[in-house]
Amino acid sequence: MSKKVATREAYGEALVELGRVDNRIVVLDADLSTSTRTILFAREFPERFFNFGIAEANMMCVAAGLASCGKIVFASTFAVFASGRAYNQFRTSIAYPRLNVKVVATHSGISVGEDGVTHQCVEDVTMMRALPHTTVIIPADGIETKEAVKASIEWPGPVYMRLGRPAIPLVYEEGYKFDGRALKFEVGTAMKLKEGKDLTIIATGMMVTEALTAAASLAKEGISASVMNVHTIKPLDESAIVKAAKQTGAVVTAEEHSILGGLGGAVAEVLVENAQVPMIRVGIRDAFGESGTTSELLVKYGLTASDILAASKRALKMKR
Amino acid sequence: MTVLDDKRTPHDDELVARLNSVALKLRRDILIMTTKAGSGHPGGSLSSADIMTALYFHHLRHDPQNPRWEDRDRFVLSKGHGCPALYAALAETGYFPEDTLWTLRKMGSILQGHPDMIKTPGLEASTGNLGQGLSIALGMALAGRIDRRKYRVFALLGDGEMDEGQIWEAAMAAAHFRVDNLTAILDLNGIQLDGLTKDIMSLDPVPDKWHAFGWHVMEIDGHNMREILDALDGAEHVKYMPTIIVAHTIKGKGVSFMEGQVKFHGTALTEEQLAKALKELQSERSEN
Numbered sequence: 001m002s003k004k005v006a007t008r009e010a011y012g013e014a015l016v017e018l019g020r021v022d023n024r025i026v027v028l029d030a031d032l033s034t035s036t037r038t039i040l041f042a043r044e045f046p047e048r049f050f051n052f053g054i055a056e057a058n059m060m061c062v063a064a065g066l067a068s069c070g071k072i073v074f075a076s077t078f079a080v081f082a083s084g085r086a087y088n089q090f091r092t093s094i095a096y097p098r099l100n101v102k103v104v105a106t107h108s109g110i111s112v113g114e115d116g117v118t119h120q121c122v123e124d125v126t127m128m129r130a131l132p133h134t135t136v137i138i139p140a141d142g143i144e145t146k147e148a149v150k151a152s153i154e155w156p157g158p159v160y161m162r163l164g165r166p167a168i169p170l171v172y173e174e175g176y177k178f179d180g181r182a183l184k185f186e187v188g189t190a191m192k193l194k195e196g197k198d199l200t201i202i203a204t205g206m207m208v209t210e211a212l213t214a215a216a217s218l219a220k221e222g223i224s225a226s227v228m229n230v231h232t233i234k235p236l237d238e239s240a241i242v243k244a245a246k247q248t249g250a251v252v253t254a255e256e257h258s259i260l261g262g263l264g265g266a267v268a269e270v271l272v273e274n275a276q277v278p279m280i281r282v283g284i285r286d287a288f289g290e291s292g293t294t295s296e297l298l299v300k301y302g303l304t305a306s307d308i309l310a311a312s313k314r315a316l317k318m319k320r
Numbered sequence: 321m322t323v324l325d326d327k328r329t330p331h332d333d334e335l336v337a338r339l340n341s342v343a344l345k346l347r348r349d350i351l352i353m354t355t356k357a358g359s360g361h362p363g364g365s366l367s368s369a370d371i372m373t374a375l376y377f378h379h380l381r382h383d384p385q386n387p388r389w390e391d392r393d394r395f396v397l398s399k400g401h402g403c404p405a406l407y408a409a410l411a412e413t414g415y416f417p418e419d420t421l422w423t424l425r426k427m428g429s430i431l432q433g434h435p436d437m438i439k440t441p442g443l444e445a446s447t448g449n450l451g452q453g454l455s456i457a458l459g460m461a462l463a464g465r466i467d468r469r470k471y472r473v474f475a476l477l478g479d480g481e482m483d484e485g486q487i488w489e490a491a492m493a494a495a496h497f498r499v500d501n502l503t504a505i506l507d508l509n510g511i512q513l514d515g516l517t518k519d520i521m522s523l524d525p526v527p528d529k530w531h532a533f534g535w536h537v538m539e540i541d542g543h544n545m546r547e548i549l550d551a552l553d554g555a556e557h558v559k560y561m562p563t564i565i566v567a568h569t570i571k572g573k574g575v576s577f578m579e580g581q582v583k584f585h586g587t588a589l590t591e592e593q594l595a596k597a598l599k600e601l602q603s604e605r606s607e608n
Contacts, residue, residue: 057489063459065456066463069463092452093446096436097438
């Protein structure tokens with residue numbers, strides 16, 4: 001896990017690769033193409049790329065119009081604008097009529113770093129998963145991002161995909177493998193990365209790496225933890241989550257997002273109705289962030305492997 | 321910037337008379353369906369009835385038997401609350417039976433309170449949250465450009481909707497991308513939900529604003545069928561820039577006690593008022 005790749009970089013590369021084989025793909029941006037990396041597509045396919053300037057609301061509805069004429073539209077900006085700034089546009093013009101628009105939001109979460117609260121979106125998953133017809137995907141690393149972008153083309157309807165700014169460690173090996181095992185990205189199917197019997201750590205996005213590290217530390221203390229990558233928050237793989245909860249009897253969720261309504265909220269909803277086991281949510285505890293380096297912020301806001309480790313021990317204590 | 325002179329296509333008297341008679345029928349349908357529904361937006365539907373008629377019964381290339389025909393012209397009702405006028409036009413042109421109109425806003429109906437493009441055949445967009453339709457229409461126009469298709473895109477805007485910032489985002493973008501297969505029509509009836517637009521939020525000078533945003537601007541009487549038809553034809557000859565037809569209209573047009581009345585923005589007529597209104601719309605027809 002030494003090589004680091006930003007999920008947004010992988011997204012930009014995936015768009016170019018897919019744009020070469022599928023001319024239905026049209027890409028939109030709102031003056032952030034250099035940052036979201038859609039600029040890679042813009043350079044190669046200028047006739048299928050439109051930059052709308054700093055006008056996200058317009059961009060979202062233009063995406064709807066393009067999609068209604070058969071285009072597969074990728075619309076990108078930072079998560080804080082993609083969700084909150086243009087929420088009503090996404091809701092009414094894209095989600096309601098189930099149009100084939102993939103909103104790929106970069107610079108999500110607190111890992112944005114120095115730009116501070118105005119650019120650190122920690123509530124987008126809560127908002128977007130509340131919308132009917134909407135699929136919410138958070139890839140765990142650059143390799144999975146490429147698979148997710150590819151899969152989203154085959155998955156009709158509105159998609160919100162959440163990517164990050166910083167380069168993060170690779171969870172998967174080239175060719176989308178884990179421990180040498182070849183995998184297939186399926187929207188809505190959670191991926192068990194590690195089998196364990198004492199508890200299940202359910203993670204998403206950049207926290208998957210942290211969850212694996214935490215599980216390795218737990219193993220040293222004789223605690224056997226399952227690790228599950230829930231790359232699709234909606235539709236949530238409820239049966240896999242319920243099964244894992246019943247098998248291990250305790251659950252910890254981990255996300256670089258608010259604990260209110262994101263992965264933790266979604267898992268809690270499922271478990272309270274189907275498998276009431278002790279559960280602890282690791283995430284941002286109802287707070288705005290602040291300026292700082294990514295690693296400083298992850299430590300301060302409790303988003304590291306050691307936070308997952310501590311939460312796991314608490315969950316195990318509750319289990320007994 | 322190349323703007324050809326508006327070519328005034330002669331429209332014969334017979335055509336104009338036929339369309340005026342259709343518009344009257346749409347007006348009656350609008351009032352009957354909103355009264356049956358017990359709610360809805362009759363005022364702004366009546367102000368756009370003539371424009372809707374010119375589009376659906378003459379200007380648009382569309383096929384009610386094949387609503388998803390790829391080369392059809394697209395019409396987006398950005399002022400989604402004016403959907404009774406659009407529903408009446410769709411029924412009258414054969415997208416669905418006239419009886420369907422009487423199910424407006426009722427449980428299980430394909431005619432929702434605001435347009436739902438999935439439920440209603442012939443609808444191109446789900447609108448009703450104001451300010452979004454022009455952007456949607458721009459997306460359709462850009463798709464037509466990418467695919468080198470000849471269809472044209474039309475968006476009907478309300479004047480209250482001009483308050484929305486997104487309208488101006490779309491206006492800027494359409495001019496920036498030199499989109500000339502897009503025509504906006506502004507139903508400038510001067511009234512929004514809370515009162516007169518000049519009291520709620522000043523819009524003037526409307527044509528100057530659009531001109532400044534890089535649009536070709538035409539001004540017409542939105543209840544003069546010949547002027548509407550001429551303007552729609554003229555817009556097709558404007559190259560490398562979008563066109564807006566600023567149509568001066570009267571809210572509640574066609575019914576004496578509704579004209580210019582704020583309260584009929586979002587209130588249906590009572591049965592008694594309806595009977596009176598239909599009588600007026602009947603007699604007006606015989607005069608034509």
